[in-house]
Amino acid sequence: MFSKNRHKIRSTNLRFASAPNRQPPVKASGLSSTLLFGLVLLALVFLVLDKTENRQLKKLKAQALDLAAPALDLASVPAGYIHRSFERAQSFYDINRKLSELQKENKRLRGIEWNIDKLKHNNSKLKALLNSAQESPLKFVSGRIISGNPGLFGHHMLLNVGHRNGIRAGFAVINSTGFIGRTIDTGTRTSRILLLTDKTSRIPITIGKQGVRGVAIGTGSIFPKIDFIAKNRSIFEGDHVYTSGDGGELPRGLSIGVVKKIDNQFHIALIAGKQANEYVSVLFFDQSNLAENQR
Protein backbone atom coordinates (compact mmCIF):
# COMPACT_ATOMS: atom_id res chain seq x y z
CA MET A 1 0.00 0.00 0.00
CA PHE A 2 2.70 2.42 1.01
CA SER A 3 4.84 1.53 -2.01
CA LYS A 4 1.80 2.05 -4.27
CA ASN A 5 1.27 5.51 -2.76
CA ARG A 6 4.93 6.33 -3.19
CA HIS A 7 4.69 5.43 -6.85
CA LYS A 8 1.60 7.61 -7.10
CA ILE A 9 3.43 10.56 -5.58
CA ARG A 10 6.39 10.13 -7.92
CA SER A 11 4.17 9.87 -10.93
CA THR A 12 2.10 12.86 -9.89
CA ASN A 13 3.12 15.75 -12.00
CA LEU A 14 4.57 18.24 -9.58
CA ARG A 15 5.00 20.98 -12.13
CA PHE A 16 2.69 23.81 -11.53
CA ALA A 17 0.19 24.27 -14.32
CA SER A 18 -0.44 20.68 -15.29
CA ALA A 19 -2.34 17.89 -13.63
CA PRO A 20 -4.23 15.90 -16.23
CA ASN A 21 -5.36 13.22 -13.84
CA ARG A 22 -6.84 15.49 -11.22
CA GLN A 23 -10.30 15.22 -9.79
CA PRO A 24 -12.93 17.24 -11.61
CA PRO A 25 -13.36 20.60 -9.90
CA VAL A 26 -16.06 20.95 -7.29
CA LYS A 27 -18.84 23.34 -8.30
CA ALA A 28 -19.29 26.34 -6.08
CA SER A 29 -22.16 26.09 -3.64
CA GLY A 30 -25.22 28.36 -3.83
CA LEU A 31 -24.03 30.27 -0.77
CA SER A 32 -20.65 30.80 -2.39
CA SER A 33 -22.18 32.22 -5.58
CA THR A 34 -24.61 34.44 -3.66
CA LEU A 35 -21.82 35.78 -1.47
CA LEU A 36 -19.60 36.46 -4.47
CA PHE A 37 -22.43 38.25 -6.27
CA GLY A 38 -23.16 40.31 -3.14
CA LEU A 39 -19.51 41.32 -2.81
CA VAL A 40 -19.35 42.33 -6.48
CA LEU A 41 -22.41 44.56 -5.95
CA LEU A 42 -20.88 46.02 -2.79
CA ALA A 43 -17.67 46.85 -4.65
CA LEU A 44 -19.72 48.53 -7.38
CA VAL A 45 -21.58 50.58 -4.76
CA PHE A 46 -18.26 51.67 -3.23
CA LEU A 47 -17.03 52.73 -6.66
CA VAL A 48 -20.12 54.82 -7.34
CA LEU A 49 -20.00 56.41 -3.86
CA ASP A 50 -16.32 57.23 -4.35
CA LYS A 51 -17.09 58.93 -7.66
CA THR A 52 -19.81 61.02 -6.03
CA GLU A 53 -17.29 61.96 -3.29
CA ASN A 54 -19.51 60.73 -0.51
CA ARG A 55 -18.41 62.31 2.78
CA GLN A 56 -19.01 59.25 4.91
CA LEU A 57 -16.91 57.13 2.59
CA LYS A 58 -14.12 59.70 2.66
CA LYS A 59 -14.14 59.63 6.46
CA LEU A 60 -14.09 55.83 6.43
CA LYS A 61 -11.14 55.83 4.02
CA ALA A 62 -9.25 58.32 6.17
CA GLN A 63 -9.92 56.22 9.28
CA ALA A 64 -8.84 53.03 7.51
CA LEU A 65 -5.61 54.71 6.38
CA ASP A 66 -5.04 55.91 9.95
CA LEU A 67 -5.33 52.31 11.11
CA ALA A 68 -2.99 51.06 8.40
CA ALA A 69 -0.51 53.93 8.85
CA PRO A 70 1.77 52.17 11.38
CA ALA A 71 2.11 49.13 9.09
CA LEU A 72 2.74 51.33 6.04
CA ASP A 73 5.22 53.41 8.02
CA LEU A 74 7.11 50.28 9.03
CA ALA A 75 7.05 48.82 5.52
CA SER A 76 8.21 52.11 3.99
CA VAL A 77 11.58 51.81 5.76
CA PRO A 78 12.92 48.93 3.60
CA ALA A 79 11.22 50.44 0.54
CA GLY A 80 12.99 53.75 1.21
CA TYR A 81 16.28 51.95 1.70
CA ILE A 82 15.93 50.11 -1.62
CA HIS A 83 14.95 53.35 -3.34
CA ARG A 84 18.00 55.18 -1.93
CA SER A 85 20.28 52.31 -2.95
CA PHE A 86 19.02 52.51 -6.54
CA GLU A 87 19.49 56.26 -6.53
CA ARG A 88 23.03 55.92 -5.22
CA ALA A 89 23.81 53.31 -7.85
CA GLN A 90 22.35 55.55 -10.55
CA SER A 91 24.22 58.62 -9.34
CA PHE A 92 27.44 56.62 -9.31
CA TYR A 93 27.13 56.22 -13.08
CA ASP A 94 26.21 59.89 -13.54
CA ILE A 95 28.93 61.16 -11.24
CA ASN A 96 31.14 62.86 -13.82
CA ARG A 97 28.30 64.67 -15.50
CA LYS A 98 26.83 65.77 -12.15
CA LEU A 99 30.21 66.97 -10.96
CA SER A 100 30.68 69.22 -13.98
CA GLU A 101 27.07 70.55 -13.59
CA LEU A 102 27.70 71.31 -9.92
CA GLN A 103 30.95 73.09 -10.70
CA LYS A 104 29.22 75.31 -13.26
CA GLU A 105 26.37 76.08 -10.87
CA ASN A 106 28.82 76.85 -8.07
CA LYS A 107 30.68 79.29 -10.26
CA ARG A 108 27.42 81.01 -11.25
CA LEU A 109 26.24 81.26 -7.66
CA ARG A 110 29.53 82.72 -6.45
CA GLY A 111 29.17 85.36 -9.13
CA ILE A 112 25.81 86.53 -7.80
CA GLU A 113 26.60 86.08 -4.10
CA TRP A 114 27.97 89.62 -3.64
CA ASN A 115 24.92 90.98 -5.52
CA ILE A 116 22.54 89.21 -3.12
CA ASP A 117 24.27 90.73 -0.09
CA LYS A 118 24.00 94.17 -1.61
CA LEU A 119 20.29 93.65 -2.39
CA LYS A 120 19.61 92.43 1.17
CA HIS A 121 21.25 95.49 2.58
CA ASN A 122 19.25 97.85 0.32
CA ASN A 123 16.03 95.94 1.05
CA SER A 124 16.39 96.29 4.81
CA LYS A 125 17.18 100.02 4.44
CA LEU A 126 14.08 100.58 2.31
CA LYS A 127 11.90 98.63 4.76
CA ALA A 128 13.16 100.75 7.61
CA LEU A 129 12.44 103.94 5.61
CA LEU A 130 8.90 102.77 4.81
CA ASN A 131 8.36 101.52 8.37
CA SER A 132 6.89 98.30 6.91
CA ALA A 133 5.63 95.48 9.16
CA GLN A 134 7.81 92.41 9.63
CA GLU A 135 6.49 89.23 8.04
CA SER A 136 6.03 86.48 10.56
CA PRO A 137 7.62 83.18 9.62
CA LEU A 138 5.11 80.44 8.83
CA LYS A 139 4.69 77.59 11.24
CA PHE A 140 5.26 74.18 9.77
CA VAL A 141 5.41 70.51 10.66
CA SER A 142 7.59 67.95 8.94
CA GLY A 143 6.65 64.39 8.18
CA ARG A 144 7.71 61.36 6.24
CA ILE A 145 6.09 60.05 3.09
CA ILE A 146 4.85 56.56 3.92
CA SER A 147 3.19 55.79 0.63
CA GLY A 148 3.81 57.48 -2.66
CA ASN A 149 2.95 55.92 -5.95
CA PRO A 150 1.76 57.53 -9.19
CA GLY A 151 -1.35 55.45 -9.80
CA LEU A 152 -3.84 55.33 -12.62
CA PHE A 153 -6.20 57.82 -11.05
CA GLY A 154 -3.97 60.45 -9.59
CA HIS A 155 -0.65 61.54 -8.23
CA HIS A 156 -1.00 61.42 -4.49
CA MET A 157 1.20 60.72 -1.52
CA LEU A 158 0.48 59.74 2.04
CA LEU A 159 2.16 61.57 4.89
CA ASN A 160 2.50 60.29 8.46
CA VAL A 161 1.18 63.46 10.10
CA GLY A 162 -2.46 64.49 10.35
CA HIS A 163 -5.09 66.27 12.44
CA ARG A 164 -3.35 65.65 15.72
CA ASN A 165 -0.37 67.65 14.39
CA GLY A 166 -2.63 70.53 13.38
CA ILE A 167 -2.79 69.76 9.67
CA ARG A 168 -5.90 70.59 7.67
CA ALA A 169 -6.89 70.26 4.03
CA GLY A 170 -5.44 72.92 1.73
CA PHE A 171 -2.05 73.43 3.38
CA ALA A 172 1.01 73.81 1.14
CA VAL A 173 3.59 71.02 1.14
CA ILE A 174 7.24 71.65 0.33
CA ASN A 175 10.38 69.57 0.21
CA SER A 176 13.98 70.77 0.45
CA THR A 177 13.87 72.38 -3.00
CA GLY A 178 10.37 73.73 -3.45
CA PHE A 179 6.62 73.41 -3.55
CA ILE A 180 5.31 69.93 -4.39
CA GLY A 181 1.58 70.03 -3.70
CA ARG A 182 -1.06 70.50 -1.03
CA THR A 183 -2.98 68.45 1.49
CA ILE A 184 -6.45 67.36 0.42
CA ASP A 185 -7.58 64.85 3.03
CA THR A 186 -6.50 64.54 6.61
CA GLY A 187 -7.01 61.78 9.11
CA THR A 188 -5.87 61.75 12.71
CA ARG A 189 -2.43 60.39 11.87
CA THR A 190 -2.13 60.69 8.11
CA SER A 191 -2.64 63.25 5.37
CA ARG A 192 -3.06 62.81 1.67
CA ILE A 193 -1.08 65.17 -0.58
CA LEU A 194 -2.22 66.10 -4.07
CA LEU A 195 0.88 66.63 -6.18
CA LEU A 196 1.33 69.41 -8.74
CA THR A 197 1.50 66.79 -11.48
CA ASP A 198 -2.02 65.46 -10.76
CA LYS A 199 -4.65 66.17 -13.42
CA THR A 200 -6.93 67.88 -10.91
CA SER A 201 -4.22 70.20 -9.56
CA ARG A 202 -4.70 73.94 -10.23
CA ILE A 203 -2.26 76.39 -8.64
CA PRO A 204 -2.24 80.17 -9.18
CA ILE A 205 1.29 81.24 -10.12
CA THR A 206 3.53 84.19 -10.83
CA ILE A 207 6.02 83.90 -13.68
CA GLY A 208 9.29 85.72 -14.22
CA LYS A 209 10.57 89.08 -13.05
CA GLN A 210 7.55 90.90 -14.44
CA GLY A 211 5.21 88.86 -12.25
CA VAL A 212 2.95 87.54 -15.01
CA ARG A 213 -0.07 85.80 -13.45
CA GLY A 214 -1.23 82.41 -14.61
CA VAL A 215 -2.39 78.99 -13.45
CA ALA A 216 -0.31 75.79 -13.27
CA ILE A 217 -2.50 72.90 -14.41
CA GLY A 218 -1.47 69.30 -13.75
CA THR A 219 -1.46 67.05 -16.81
CA GLY A 220 -0.60 63.67 -15.33
CA SER A 221 2.96 64.00 -16.68
CA ILE A 222 5.98 65.46 -14.89
CA PHE A 223 5.47 68.85 -16.64
CA PRO A 224 2.35 70.75 -15.56
CA LYS A 225 1.17 73.21 -18.19
CA ILE A 226 0.73 76.97 -17.83
CA ASP A 227 -2.59 78.49 -18.79
CA PHE A 228 -4.81 81.57 -18.26
CA ILE A 229 -2.10 84.11 -19.03
CA ALA A 230 -3.33 87.53 -20.12
CA LYS A 231 -3.03 88.02 -23.89
CA ASN A 232 -0.95 91.15 -23.61
CA ARG A 233 1.68 89.48 -21.37
CA SER A 234 4.60 87.31 -22.46
CA ILE A 235 6.59 84.62 -20.75
CA PHE A 236 9.86 83.07 -21.84
CA GLU A 237 11.60 79.76 -21.45
CA GLY A 238 13.72 79.81 -18.32
CA ASP A 239 11.51 82.22 -16.36
CA HIS A 240 11.11 81.25 -12.73
CA VAL A 241 7.67 80.19 -11.51
CA TYR A 242 6.39 80.83 -7.98
CA THR A 243 3.08 80.55 -6.17
CA SER A 244 1.22 83.85 -6.45
CA GLY A 245 -0.87 83.52 -3.29
CA ASP A 246 -4.00 84.53 -5.20
CA GLY A 247 -7.17 83.39 -3.47
CA GLY A 248 -5.47 83.26 -0.09
CA GLU A 249 -5.12 79.48 -0.23
CA LEU A 250 -1.36 79.19 -0.50
CA PRO A 251 1.55 81.36 0.63
CA ARG A 252 3.11 83.63 -1.93
CA GLY A 253 6.59 83.10 -3.28
CA LEU A 254 7.06 79.31 -2.99
CA SER A 255 9.39 78.13 -5.72
CA ILE A 256 7.77 75.77 -8.23
CA GLY A 257 10.13 75.55 -11.21
CA VAL A 258 11.11 77.15 -14.49
CA VAL A 259 9.21 77.64 -17.74
CA LYS A 260 9.88 75.04 -20.41
CA LYS A 261 8.44 75.01 -23.91
CA ILE A 262 7.09 71.65 -25.09
CA ASP A 263 5.23 71.33 -28.43
CA ASN A 264 4.68 75.10 -28.66
CA GLN A 265 3.04 75.21 -25.27
CA PHE A 266 4.50 76.48 -22.03
CA HIS A 267 5.00 73.94 -19.26
CA ILE A 268 6.83 73.97 -15.96
CA ALA A 269 9.99 71.96 -15.30
CA LEU A 270 9.43 71.35 -11.61
CA ILE A 271 12.27 72.24 -9.32
CA ALA A 272 11.20 69.50 -6.91
CA GLY A 273 10.47 67.06 -9.72
CA LYS A 274 13.43 64.73 -9.63
CA GLN A 275 14.08 65.06 -5.95
CA ALA A 276 13.13 62.01 -3.91
CA ASN A 277 10.32 62.99 -1.58
CA GLU A 278 10.98 61.19 1.64
CA TYR A 279 10.71 64.04 4.13
CA VAL A 280 8.46 67.02 3.47
CA SER A 281 7.13 70.00 5.42
CA VAL A 282 3.54 71.17 5.63
CA LEU A 283 3.15 74.94 5.96
CA PHE A 284 0.40 76.21 8.22
CA PHE A 285 -1.02 79.00 6.10
CA ASP A 286 -4.55 80.15 6.77
CA GLN A 287 -6.26 83.31 8.02
CA SER A 288 -6.54 82.17 11.64
CA ASN A 289 -2.88 81.17 11.65
CA LEU A 290 -1.83 84.59 10.32
CA ALA A 291 -3.96 86.34 12.96
CA GLU A 292 -2.32 84.25 15.68
CA ASN A 293 1.14 85.06 14.38
CA GLN A 294 0.38 88.77 14.41
CA ARG A 295 -0.54 88.75 18.12
Next chain:
Amino acid sequence: MFRYRMTALVLPVMLLAFLPTLAAYQWHMPLGDGLAFPFLTILVVLICALRYPGLLPSPLVFCSGLACDLFTRSPLGYWTLIMLLTLVLARLTVTFHQGHGRLIRGASTLILPAFITLIAWILASFYELSWQPPRPIIEGMLMALLLLVVPVSLLMGFETLLITKKKTDPSRMFGRSRF
Protein backbone atom coordinates in the same frame (compact mmCIF):
# COMPACT_ATOMS: atom_id res chain seq x y z
CA MET B 1 -9.75 18.13 5.26
CA PHE B 2 -10.22 21.38 7.19
CA ARG B 3 -6.64 21.21 8.48
CA TYR B 4 -5.29 20.63 4.98
CA ARG B 5 -7.35 23.52 3.74
CA MET B 6 -6.08 25.87 6.42
CA THR B 7 -2.50 24.81 5.75
CA ALA B 8 -2.91 25.26 2.03
CA LEU B 9 -4.37 28.76 2.59
CA VAL B 10 -1.32 30.05 4.45
CA LEU B 11 0.80 31.10 1.47
CA PRO B 12 -2.03 32.52 -0.68
CA VAL B 13 -3.23 34.60 2.31
CA MET B 14 0.28 35.90 2.91
CA LEU B 15 0.66 36.82 -0.75
CA LEU B 16 -2.74 38.55 -0.86
CA ALA B 17 -1.79 40.57 2.25
CA PHE B 18 1.79 41.36 1.24
CA LEU B 19 1.36 42.33 -2.41
CA PRO B 20 -1.12 45.21 -1.80
CA THR B 21 1.37 46.60 0.76
CA LEU B 22 4.10 46.55 -1.89
CA ALA B 23 1.72 48.38 -4.23
CA ALA B 24 1.78 51.39 -1.88
CA TYR B 25 5.35 52.34 -2.80
CA GLN B 26 7.10 53.61 -5.87
CA TRP B 27 9.61 51.13 -7.26
CA HIS B 28 10.71 53.08 -10.36
CA MET B 29 9.98 50.19 -12.67
CA PRO B 30 10.70 50.65 -16.38
CA LEU B 31 7.09 49.70 -17.20
CA GLY B 32 3.78 50.07 -15.45
CA ASP B 33 5.02 51.74 -12.32
CA GLY B 34 2.14 52.01 -9.88
CA LEU B 35 0.06 49.29 -11.54
CA ALA B 36 2.34 46.27 -11.58
CA PHE B 37 1.73 45.14 -8.00
CA PRO B 38 -2.08 45.48 -8.06
CA PHE B 39 -2.10 43.44 -11.28
CA LEU B 40 0.28 40.94 -9.71
CA THR B 41 -2.18 40.47 -6.83
CA ILE B 42 -4.94 39.88 -9.39
CA LEU B 43 -2.82 37.29 -11.22
CA VAL B 44 -2.14 35.47 -7.93
CA VAL B 45 -5.92 35.33 -7.35
CA LEU B 46 -6.37 33.95 -10.88
CA ILE B 47 -3.66 31.32 -10.52
CA CYS B 48 -4.92 30.17 -7.11
CA ALA B 49 -8.54 30.04 -8.30
CA LEU B 50 -7.61 27.98 -11.39
CA ARG B 51 -5.12 25.72 -9.68
CA TYR B 52 -7.01 25.19 -6.43
CA PRO B 53 -10.71 25.58 -7.15
CA GLY B 54 -12.64 26.33 -4.00
CA LEU B 55 -9.60 27.34 -1.98
CA LEU B 56 -9.84 31.12 -1.96
CA PRO B 57 -12.85 32.44 -0.06
CA SER B 58 -14.36 35.46 -1.80
CA PRO B 59 -14.31 37.64 1.39
CA LEU B 60 -10.53 37.24 1.46
CA VAL B 61 -10.26 38.43 -2.14
CA PHE B 62 -12.63 41.32 -1.30
CA CYS B 63 -10.45 42.43 1.63
CA SER B 64 -7.29 42.16 -0.46
CA GLY B 65 -8.92 44.32 -3.13
CA LEU B 66 -9.95 46.94 -0.57
CA ALA B 67 -6.39 47.01 0.77
CA CYS B 68 -5.12 47.56 -2.77
CA ASP B 69 -7.57 50.41 -3.28
CA LEU B 70 -6.63 52.11 -0.02
CA PHE B 71 -2.86 51.73 -0.32
CA THR B 72 -2.70 52.83 -3.96
CA ARG B 73 -5.19 55.66 -3.30
CA SER B 74 -7.34 54.41 -6.16
CA PRO B 75 -11.12 54.83 -6.09
CA LEU B 76 -12.52 52.51 -3.44
CA GLY B 77 -13.90 49.45 -5.15
CA TYR B 78 -11.84 49.65 -8.35
CA TRP B 79 -9.23 46.94 -7.71
CA THR B 80 -11.76 45.10 -5.48
CA LEU B 81 -14.19 44.80 -8.37
CA ILE B 82 -11.48 43.64 -10.77
CA MET B 83 -10.29 40.99 -8.30
CA LEU B 84 -13.80 39.71 -7.70
CA LEU B 85 -14.51 39.63 -11.44
CA THR B 86 -11.25 37.69 -11.86
CA LEU B 87 -12.51 35.18 -9.30
CA VAL B 88 -15.82 34.91 -11.20
CA LEU B 89 -13.92 34.44 -14.47
CA ALA B 90 -11.71 31.75 -12.93
CA ARG B 91 -14.71 29.87 -11.50
CA LEU B 92 -16.47 30.00 -14.87
CA THR B 93 -13.45 28.72 -16.81
CA VAL B 94 -11.96 26.27 -14.31
CA THR B 95 -13.82 23.29 -15.85
CA PHE B 96 -12.46 24.12 -19.30
CA HIS B 97 -9.04 24.82 -17.87
CA GLN B 98 -8.66 21.56 -16.01
CA GLY B 99 -10.29 19.39 -18.66
CA HIS B 100 -7.59 20.04 -21.26
CA GLY B 101 -3.90 19.43 -21.81
CA ARG B 102 -0.96 21.62 -20.97
CA LEU B 103 -0.87 23.55 -24.23
CA ILE B 104 -4.51 24.65 -24.15
CA ARG B 105 -4.29 25.43 -20.44
CA GLY B 106 -1.22 27.58 -21.08
CA ALA B 107 -2.96 29.42 -23.92
CA SER B 108 -6.07 30.07 -21.84
CA THR B 109 -3.91 31.25 -18.94
CA LEU B 110 -2.47 33.92 -21.28
CA ILE B 111 -5.85 34.95 -22.68
CA LEU B 112 -7.34 35.51 -19.23
CA PRO B 113 -4.86 38.29 -18.23
CA ALA B 114 -5.63 40.01 -21.53
CA PHE B 115 -9.32 39.89 -20.68
CA ILE B 116 -8.64 41.21 -17.18
CA THR B 117 -6.64 44.10 -18.70
CA LEU B 118 -9.64 44.92 -20.87
CA ILE B 119 -11.92 44.90 -17.81
CA ALA B 120 -9.52 47.20 -15.96
CA TRP B 121 -9.44 49.64 -18.86
CA ILE B 122 -13.23 49.67 -19.31
CA LEU B 123 -13.75 50.16 -15.58
CA ALA B 124 -11.22 53.03 -15.44
CA SER B 125 -12.94 54.70 -18.41
CA PHE B 126 -16.34 54.15 -16.76
CA TYR B 127 -15.10 55.77 -13.56
CA GLU B 128 -13.53 58.78 -15.31
CA LEU B 129 -16.49 59.00 -17.76
CA SER B 130 -14.05 59.23 -20.68
CA TRP B 131 -11.81 56.84 -22.61
CA GLN B 132 -8.55 56.45 -20.75
CA PRO B 133 -5.20 55.77 -22.45
CA PRO B 134 -4.79 51.97 -22.38
CA ARG B 135 -1.00 52.07 -22.44
CA PRO B 136 -0.31 52.39 -18.66
CA ILE B 137 -2.73 49.54 -17.94
CA ILE B 138 -1.18 47.26 -20.58
CA GLU B 139 2.32 48.09 -19.29
CA GLY B 140 1.21 47.36 -15.72
CA MET B 141 -0.13 43.94 -16.71
CA LEU B 142 3.03 43.11 -18.72
CA MET B 143 5.23 44.02 -15.76
CA ALA B 144 3.01 41.94 -13.47
CA LEU B 145 3.34 38.94 -15.82
CA LEU B 146 7.13 39.28 -15.63
CA LEU B 147 7.04 39.51 -11.84
CA LEU B 148 4.63 36.56 -11.61
CA VAL B 149 7.63 34.21 -11.60
CA VAL B 150 8.25 35.01 -7.93
CA PRO B 151 4.83 34.19 -6.40
CA VAL B 152 4.42 31.20 -8.74
CA SER B 153 7.77 29.79 -7.58
CA LEU B 154 6.69 30.26 -3.98
CA LEU B 155 3.35 28.56 -4.63
CA MET B 156 5.08 25.68 -6.45
CA GLY B 157 7.49 25.19 -3.60
CA PHE B 158 4.71 25.32 -1.04
CA GLU B 159 2.61 22.87 -3.03
CA THR B 160 5.55 20.44 -3.29
CA LEU B 161 6.09 20.75 0.43
CA LEU B 162 2.41 19.99 1.13
CA ILE B 163 2.39 17.03 -1.25
CA THR B 164 5.56 15.62 0.32
CA LYS B 165 4.24 16.12 3.85
CA LYS B 166 0.63 15.07 3.27
CA LYS B 167 1.36 12.36 0.72
CA THR B 168 -1.65 13.25 -1.36
CA ASP B 169 -2.70 15.11 -4.48
CA PRO B 170 -3.39 18.78 -3.70
CA SER B 171 -6.74 18.65 -5.48
CA ARG B 172 -7.95 16.16 -2.90
CA MET B 173 -7.15 18.52 -0.07
CA PHE B 174 -9.61 21.27 -0.64
CA GLY B 175 -13.03 19.74 -0.99
CA ARG B 176 -16.09 21.88 -1.28
CA SER B 177 -15.81 25.54 -0.51
CA ARG B 178 -18.45 27.19 1.61
CA PHE B 179 -17.40 30.60 0.38
